[in-house]
Amino acid sequence: MSGGAQPLPGTGALAVATRRLRRHPAALAGLALLALVLLPVLAAPLLSLPDPALTDPARRMLPPLAIGHLLGTDHLGRDLLARLLWGARTSIAVGALATLTAAAVGSVLGLAAAWGGRRLDGLLMRGVDVLMAFPYLLLALAIVAALGPGLANAMLAIAVANVPFFARAVRGTVLDIRHCDYIAAARLAGHGEPRIVLREVLPNLAPTLLLLMTTTLGWMVLETAGLSFLGLGAQPPAADLGSMLGEGREFLTTYPLVAVLPGLLILLLVVSINLLGDGLRDVLDPRWSPRRSFSAPAPADARLQSQLEGGASLLAVQDLGVRFAGAAGPVPAVAGVSFRLNAGECVAVVGESGCGKTLTALSLLGLLPEGASQVGSVRLAGRELMALDGAALRDLRGRRIAYVPQEPLTALDPLFRVGVQMDETLRAHGAGPAYTAAELIRMVGLDGVPGLMRRYPHEFSGGQRQRVAIALALAHGPDLLIADEATTALDVTVQREILALLRRLCDEQARALLFVSHDLALVAELCERVLVMYAGRIVEDAPAAALLHRPAHPYSAALLGATPELGRPDKPLAVLAGEPPAPGERVDGCRFAPRCPRAQRECRAVEPALDALGEHRLVRCLFPIQEAS
């Protein structure tokens, strides 16, 4: 590798996953339980246990704690503890081997299907479909019946029965990866297919595969036990947990321990592995967050309270703050954000990336990323959202507040046709949707696209995809629409249409719109008011026209100066030197001071408050640009 720089500490995928695992109680419980079971099982050869196959008819069915037999003996006088531990070893080994085999074969098939072109894909996937059409256990049984009973054959049968599952999952993931631009970039670098698969695809496939294997392992152990229970797996004198259970069944009334103990051990194993697997799935999913961490709202003073309740505001945000857990205490990423939004009003949030626009938008939905917590008050139609629990919030989202994301691909599942996703959204929330699918499609101007409902998300152009995402957001006729850079990827004519659509939706249905964007010219056309954010704070809150023609905050002016204008190709683009301070970075006084062309000594002393400037404007600056200049 070139360059001598060291990686940032603790930000690698593994470190993040470990940190998140520690905060997942179910996964931790699974891990602890598994360790508890595995430890004696793995240590079995060291424990100087009696030979598990040694029969001793004189010492049959001894109760637990008998001398020399901690858990007693079975119907043939064999030591139960030894049989359990050795049996568990067999079960786990067979399950693991079956998982590995199924994963290996399934991966090769899935990879070939996804990479080998449409014809090979069709052929392989039809084959997989045929296998999947059989009930799963039936398939395994048929294979054992054909090959004859025995552990090896049972292992093979289970592996084969699971191959379709792996093949499908791997194919889906690889198709996803295949459409990523870094694959095209590797082609541009002149690399051949084998190297692209090896270097670009496999590393990105690995986490998914690992996850699939962990979540399947538990079931494979259970299936092995099942086949052995039916007498198709382990043949005496060899024993696994399943065959022990099968043998013990005959003595269920006279001496239940012989059957209960292996049953219990199977249960423990499967439950702990599955808990761990499910936990891993969450931990590796970047969208998962340990807890919806809402702190209690800060008590707003009485005057403000009545103002908030009395006004006609649809949305009232007061002193909203978003904090991340940091090594040295909470790091504020958004602080002291207050604004109101009336029904039918469109308000824009602008600012450089990293200034907290998206966090502000997400916190209104209670959808903060992992490790973030929020303070302050968010009221929708007088109802305090910060006091709601997860279920109530989930119900609110989509129904009363809807979100149109920056990247439509994050709102759309690449593996499902658009029609399927549309149906699913329309059916959510129990109550009937506000519109039918056909109405929604017409509303966003997608009628006339042939075969729309049967297409997959990647078969649309960027603009079409965003329209689909907007249609999904509108399904339940929300009161408040939050659009995060929703038209950034669209060409101007479509953008104009979508803006007109959003505007119409606001005017006709008295719907409010919070429009996050970095395009000032665009914002001026759509919105009545603009909130300019810098380093997590609102620095200017002004009517759109006033902001564009007479920006008061130096930062607003800088943003305007960096915007290219049609008809002025020689306008020098004033690049704002440097970057906004990172959350938690110490800046004395005004947080814009290090980059501000108007900064004076006073600016470094104390952070300015968001004060009124004239009648309709709020500015956080000691030396705002005055009307005259």
Add this chain to the structure above:
Amino acid sequence: MSEPLLALEAVSKTYGGGYRLWPFGHRAGFTAVAGVDLVIESGAAVGLVGESGSGKTTLARIAAGLLPASAGGLRWCGRALMQLSRAERAEYRRGVQYIFQNPMTALNPHRRVGAALDDTLQGLTRMDRARRRARIEEIGAQTGVGAALLGRFPHQLSGGQAQRVAIARALLGAPRLVILDEPVSALDVSLQAQILNLLADLRARHGLAYLFISHDLAVMERLCEQIHVMQAGRIVESGPRDVLLRRPEAPYTRRLLAAVPRIG
């Protein structure tokens, strides 16, 4: 040299289509690009603007050799791609690079920036380790990809940093044509200004030709001398920047200009 650097001749692209087994028959495809001719002279900056789904990206990918055309073909320095010798093909491969709209998905999430840049150089050139390292440093200095960024993974980059890495990667093999597919539309205004200035600088310094795709006419006006307007898979109007933007002829071009949000 009088031959154009890259010429697209009657290029068409149809997605889907072909025969299928069940139900048996011919399936009509979707024609994304229909018989487009486009000439890029050495050192020229050519803009391609058009509505969503008009086939700009498809055309650009064909020009970069990332996608086979269904009909028509490319000429590199006057010679049809088919007739190029091995060495000439390698030169075409190195000579045309691409910068993607979304800088984040253009970088392999599991490779550090330095390793990714090194991979590209290994693919494009026969340089040894030391020379590759020097080259990465040289281009990195021009594109603002310092040593601190080289050790990072893509998710540790901001959007602007990631796009600078993508630009650095495209320049490593000393290309003659860089295809830019909406290179700044995912960036905020201040980063956009930074990247636009950088692109103008780099073009002057290396004598690059650009094929610049954008839906932002203001951005295009700054960077391109020649503009083509695309609609429904065809080029509906072409012309020098000033003529096309001041006196648009095609109805679609007029609509496009009318739709541009203006600060004034």
